Amino acid sequence: MAATETLTAERILEATEEVLRRYGPAKATVVDVARVLGVSHGSVYRHFRTKAALREAVTERWLERTVVELRPYAEGPGPADERLTGWLTALFGLKRHKAGGDPELMATFQVLIGENSAVVDRHVDHLVGQIARIVEDGHREGVFAAPERDFATTAxxxxxxxxRFHDPAHAGDWSAPDIGDAFAAVVSLVQRALRP
Amino acid sequence: MAATETLTAERILEATEEVLRRYGPAKATVVDVARVLGVSHGSVYRHFRTKAALREAVTERWLERTVVELRPYAEGPGPADERLTGWLTALFGLKRHKAGGDPELMATFQVLIGENSAVVDRHVDHLVGQIARIVEDGHREGVFAAPERDFATTAxxxxxxxxRFHDPAHAGDWSAPDIGDAFAAVVSLVQRALRP
Known part of the structure; x- marks a missing residue:
């Protein structure tokens, strides 16, 4: 990559993901990232003050992609009950795809996720916030009952x-032949719980 | 232990659990079990033909204890909705107690469980069967709606x-300060789903 391009945080994060994929989380260094970008490691440190900060940012970026891909279901249009099933189905699909499609990168990010629990907590808050929005819309539309407590607790x-259908701890079950039926039964249970 | 006592399968399983606890699953041998019992290893093999069969039986016995402890909720008396909350609460309590009270034995059984997936499948079938019984009783009592499919699928x-509240993969979350609230919210969601 030509060093004459402006060195943005985004370019550094792209390169970091590439380096992590290539060397794994134990071996990847800031020097490797700088080499891929054709810059000095000092230039990288001007954007991310520590290696830990860089790893945290790349983890956040990776998780954020899921939030972006789910946004169409979170924001509508469409009836809220269908959006909820769509959102849950899309999340399960994305997670299965990540786990099955690029197991090495998945394993790499599992290590990073273990290092950055605050990032993961924020990510879960984003996802739960998307569900809360759907639940609230559904209440307004009359397809969901008023929650027993608040929308956030229900979400x-x-x-x-x-x-079981989005936590990577269960990724080993996601290729089981009956996993689709199990998912459908839980979604149906959730939908019944929310009905007025 | 005196060899003059009759050598029953139950005594061998007790001794095996003791040996597993003492040496860990990697080092425990049938010879160790025989030594604890004061018998020859041939005597042990007359009850369990292989080391694998012995490990499977001790795993089954360990898991079966949970089924026995949940039986009062599965079989009643009491209204089915209360029995269901009682069953789920008792299961979560037993799992937390196992995970927190004797982490070494828990880790040992996690290894054995990984080796004996057929035993685990049967165990899950027993637990799901207990829920199915409660759901069916609740339908008869009128506290639960007819399931969308069959009782077993709903269970x-x-x-x-x-x-999240019984799979040992989540044991790390069970000491979180908000885990009780999270559990209560999911139980409440499940109860709403089953209501007529």
Missing amino acids: RAVFDATD | RAVFDATD
Whole structure:
């Protein structure tokens, strides 16, 4: 990559992901990232003050992609109950695709995720916030009942109840032949719980 | 232990659990088990033909304890909705107690469970069968609606939806300060789903 291009945080993060994919999380260094970009490691440190900050940012960027891909379901249009099933189905699909499609990168990010629990907590908050928006819209549309407590608590319960279909701890189950039926049964349970 | 006592399968399994706890799953041998019992290893092999069969039986016995402890909720008496909350709460309590109370034995059994997936499948079937019985009783009592499909599918969905509160993969979350609230919210979601 030509050093004459402006060195943006985004370019550094792209290069970091490439380096992590190539060397794995244990071996990847800031010097490797600088080499890929054709810049000095000092230039990288001007954007990310520590290696830990760089790793945190690349983890956040990776997780954020999921939030962006789910946004159409979170924001509509369409009836809220269909958006909720769409959102849950899309999340499960994205996670399965990540786990099955590029297991090495997935393993790399599992290590990074373990290092950055605050980033993961924020990510879960974003996802739960998307569900809360759908639940609130559904209440206004009359397709969902008023929640027993607040929308956020209900949204978190929906997220937790579908955990088996998005938590990477369960990735080993996602190729089981009956996993689609199990997913459909839990989504149906959640939909019944929300009905007025 | 005196060799003059009758050598039953139950005594061998007790001794095996003791040996596993003491030496860990990698080092425990049938000879160790025989030594604890004061018998020859041939005597042990007359009850369990292979080391694998012995490990499978001890895993099954360990898991079966949970089924026995949940039986009062599965079989009643009491209204089915209360039995369901009681069953889920008791299961979560037993799992937390196992994970927190004796982490070494828990880690040992995690290894054995990984070796004996057929035993685990049967165990999950027993647990789901207990939920199915509660759901069916609740339908008869009128506290639960007719399931969208069969009782077994609904029961499995309830088991999967509460996964975060019984699957040892999540044991690390069980000491979080908000875990009780999260559990209560999911149980409440499940109860709403089953209501007529």
